Amino acid sequence: MSDVTRILSQIEAGNPAAAEELLPLVYDELRKLAAARLAHEKPGQTLQATALVHDAYLRLVDQPNRQAWQNSRHFFAAAAESMRRILVENARRKQRVRHGGGQRRVELSDCDLATNVSDDELLAIDEALLSFAAIDPIKAELIKLRFFVGLSVEDAAQTLGISRATANRNWTYARAWLFAELTDPAKQKNLDES
Amino acid sequence: MATSEISLDSIFSEALEIESPQQREAYLDQACRNDDKLRQQVQRLLDAHFRVGNFLGGPAVGDTMDVAPIVERPGMTVGRYKLLQQIGEGGFGVVFMAEQQAPVTRKVALKVIKPGMDTSEVIARFEAERQALALMDHPHIAAIYDGGATESGRPYFVMELVHGIPITEYCEQGELAPRERLELFQTVCQAVQHAHQKGIIHRDLKPSNILVTLHDGEPVVKVIDFGIAKATNQRLTERTLFTRFGGMVGTPLYMSPEQAELSGLDVDIRTDVYALGVLLYELLTGTTPFEKDRLQKAAFDEVRRIIREEDPPRPSVRLSTLASQSRGLKGPGKQSKPSRPNVSSDLDWIVMKAIEKDRKRRYATSREFEMDLQRYLEEKPIVARPPSMLYSLNKFARRHRVRIAVGCLVASLLVICGLWLNTIYTARTDAQFAQRVAELREKLAAGDLPGAEQAFEALGRSPHSHNPAVAAGGIQLATTLANSGQLEKSHAVIDRVRSEWTINQLKTLPDSDTKQLYSML
Numbered sequence: 001m002s003d004v005t006r007i008l009s010q011i012e013a014g015n016p017a018a019a020e021e022l023l024p025l026v027y028d029e030l031r032k033l034a035a036a037r038l039a040h041e042k043p044g045q046t047l048q049a050t051a052l053v054h055d056a057y058l059r060l061v062d063q064p065n066r067q068a069w070q071n072s073r074h075f076f077a078a079a080a081e082s083m084r085r086i087l088v089e090n091a092r093r094k095q096r097v098r099h100g101g102g103q104r105r106v107e108l109s110d111c112d113l114a115t116n117v118s119d120d121e122l123l124a125i126d127e128a129l130l131s132f133a134a135i136d137p138i139k140a141e142l143i144k145l146r147f148f149v150g151l152s153v154e155d156a157a158q159t160l161g162i163s164r165a166t167a168n169r170n171w172t173y174a175r176a177w178l179f180a181e182l183t184d185p186a187k188q189k190n191l192d193e194s
Numbered sequence: 195m196a197t198s199e200i201s202l203d204s205i206f207s208e209a210l211e212i213e214s215p216q217q218r219e220a221y222l223d224q225a226c227r228n229d230d231k232l233r234q235q236v237q238r239l240l241d242a243h244f245r246v247g248n249f250l251g252g253p254a255v256g257d258t259m260d261v262a263p264i265v266e267r268p269g270m271t272v273g274r275y276k277l278l279q280q281i282g283e284g285g286f287g288v289v290f291m292a293e294q295q296a297p298v299t300r301k302v303a304l305k306v307i308k309p310g311m312d313t314s315e316v317i318a319r320f321e322a323e324r325q326a327l328a329l330m331d332h333p334h335i336a337a338i339y340d341g342g343a344t345e346s347g348r349p350y351f352v353m354e355l356v357h358g359i360p361i362t363e364y365c366e367q368g369e370l371a372p373r374e375r376l377e378l379f380q381t382v383c384q385a386v387q388h389a390h391q392k393g394i395i396h397r398d399l400k401p402s403n404i405l406v407t408l409h410d411g412e413p414v415v416k417v418i419d420f421g422i423a424k425a426t427n428q429r430l431t432e433r434t435l436f437t438r439f440g441g442m443v444g445t446p447l448y449m450s451p452e453q454a455e456l457s458g459l460d461v462d463i464r465t466d467v468y469a470l471g472v473l474l475y476e477l478l479t480g481t482t483p484f485e486k487d488r489l490q491k492a493a494f495d496e497v498r499r500i501i502r503e504e505d506p507p508r509p510s511v512r513l514s515t516l517a518s519q520s521r522g523l524k525g526p527g528k529q530s531k532p533s534r535p536n537v538s539s540d541l542d543w544i545v546m547k548a549i550e551k552d553r554k555r556r557y558a559t560s561r562e563f564e565m566d567l568q569r570y571l572e573e574k575p576i577v578a579r580p581p582s583m584l585y586s587l588n589k590f591a592r593r594h595r596v597r598i599a600v601g602c603l604v605a606s607l608l609v610i611c612g613l614w615l616n617t618i619y620t621a622r623t624d625a626q627f628a629q630r631v632a633e634l635r636e637k638l639a640a641g642d643l644p645g646a647e648q649a650f651e652a653l654g655r656s657p658h659s660h661n662p663a664v665a666a667g668g669i670q671l672a673t674t675l676a677n678s679g680q681l682e683k684s685h686a687v688i689d690r691v692r693s694e695w696t697i698n699q700l701k702t703l704p705d706s707d708t709k710q711l712y713s714m715l
Contacts, residue, residue: 049255050253116254117254147253149253150253173203173207175246175250176206176239176240177242180238183245
């Protein structure tokens with residue numbers, strides 16, 4: 001039995017502390033996978049977060065346990081959080097290089113992901129998402145699954161165990177909330193910089 | 195989750211279900227009761243929702259999650275239709291040539307709408323307008339036959355198959371003369387007018403929706419996609435136009451100022467008149483009123499501002515700018531496009547009336563628009579007029595409110611300063627004058643005749659030369675001169691007094707002076 005499978009069944013058995021152990025495992029695996037992909041793929045080819053997470057899932061979770069949606073739910077939550085951290089670190093590092101001036105050696109293992117949003121935007125979204133998670137953790141989870149893992153509404157709904165209609169409604173609400181936060185004149189600087 | 199968050203959430207979702215802005219307002223008033231703070235929060239989220247565009251429309255890494263490719267392929271069957279081949283693709287979706295099998299066999303165009311819209315909503319809106327769409331029967335309008343959802347859950351529309359090219363392309367390729375372009379355009383107006391009479395507004399008129407086919411060598415216009423813009427609820431805010439934070443996909447080139455408004459969207463037939471005006475502009479000049487490059491580079495809010503506020507140059511002005519640009523760029527004789535003849539000022543005003551920002555100032559119907567073109571073609575006086583001086587001034591004033599206010603302030607300060615300086619100046623000259631008159635009297639009393647003569651001369655050149663006191667001085671001078679035997683000089687002075695002072699002025703002199711004057715005559 002793999003470590004991740006073991007942890008997943010512990011979480012399911014009602015041991016929330018096990019989730020703490022899950023995150024670093026998923027995080028490391030995703031980083032390794034991303035770095036490997038980037039090393040092998042042609043430049044200009046974009047990495048698919050969804051594919052990455054699915055691969056990590058297949059590698060980390062044993063066959064018979066894959067069907068239970070509770071398993072995948074916890075796994076995807078950890079994956080979303082891992083992807084979020086990887087991307088935020090990635091953006092921060094690039095900003096440091098930019099603002100710190102001078103060329104710093106960037107190691108290949110620091111997977112230099114090409115994101116669809118600028119670094120400033122990504123960090124601004126992450127910050128807003130953090131405040132949102134404090135108010136409404138469930139909807140914030142949906143945003144994380146959609147934005148950082150790239151799940152479709154249907155997949156995210158299934159992962160979270162909610163109906164598609166609810167997922168759609170929550171998505172619309174959460175998106176408006178974040179957009180309002182990001183375009184709030186008082187906090188405008190985040191978007192303007194980008 | 196706090197309770198306020200729950201009600202905020204449900205009020206927000208409920209409000210979004212309501213299409214009419216007025217009804218939505220009413221709902222919010224009722225749902226938030228007296229809770230102003232809650233009301234404000236909901237409003238903030240609703241505003242954000244309408245501006246959201248394609249924010250978070252894709253994942254942070256990799257491809258857009260929702261854009262699963264359209265799976266329909268030639269050979270597949272959608273409803274009663276067999277897909278034959280793909281004939282077009284755009285921001286909206288994919289168009290297939292398809293074969294209807296029942297109840298009649300015919301070829302149709304089948305448009306599958308791309309993901310990103312709620313299929314059931316699209317179909318509900320389409321169903322709502324279906325009856326009206328069915329009533330449209332016009333040779334220049336492509337008929338809409340059917341609509342529904344594919345097995346993969348995408349909305350689709352079935353319409354008359356039109357093999358044509360966009361009207362702008364047709365005119366360029368055939369190098370049509372302006373008159374031919376206008377006549378072709380008139381048939382577009384007629385088609386749109388027909389739809390308006392049936393209560394259908396197109397909302398998305400643009401060259402790619404106005405196709406030209408050849409029937410026996412004669413160009414025939416077909417307007418396609420009536421009813422589709424409404425069903426798919428295309429707005430400036432929706433992701434049909436924007437990806438992510440600002441990359442534009444669709445085109446706002448033909449979008450009217452009222453469509454560029456984000457809230458309280460109410461569109462009427464004058465929206466189509468505007469789009470027709472933009473099309474005519476393009477047919478005459480080869481460019482749209484606002485340049486494509488510029489709108490593509492501009493940020494979201496800037497695009498809205500340009501559409502709602504900026505006055506585009508008149509077609510003739512645009513043409514001369516383009517001509518000078520192309521001369522500068524390509525040098526003489528290397529123009530790629532056939533040179534267009536000048537656009538007359540009448541045509542200028544017709545186009546400008548159609549694309550007025552304020553829809554009340556546009557042609558009220560496409561029929562009026564078409565009739566004015568007809569009058570132009572028949573060389574009759576047109577309805578469209580250049581804006582009156584007063585109107586232009588008014589608009590100018592509205593645009594430059596602050597500058598004009600500052601200008602007025604400065605101007606009034608200047609006037610006040612001027613008046614004040616004038617008072618000081620007058621006071622000074624008054625004092626000088628009194629002094630000179632006194633000098634004249636002194637010189638006369640002292641018997642200094644040449645000095646008195648000089649003083650009288652000087653007084654005659656002063657701003658107060660018409661003061662009766664000067665005349666009185668003159669009379670005394672003349673008397674003294676006469677008494678001393680210098681008669682010629684005395685007469686010269688008297689003549690001056692008589693010619694320069696009117697009777698009325700002299701009447702104000704003391705009696706002694708007047709008597710002396712008369713005695714001297």
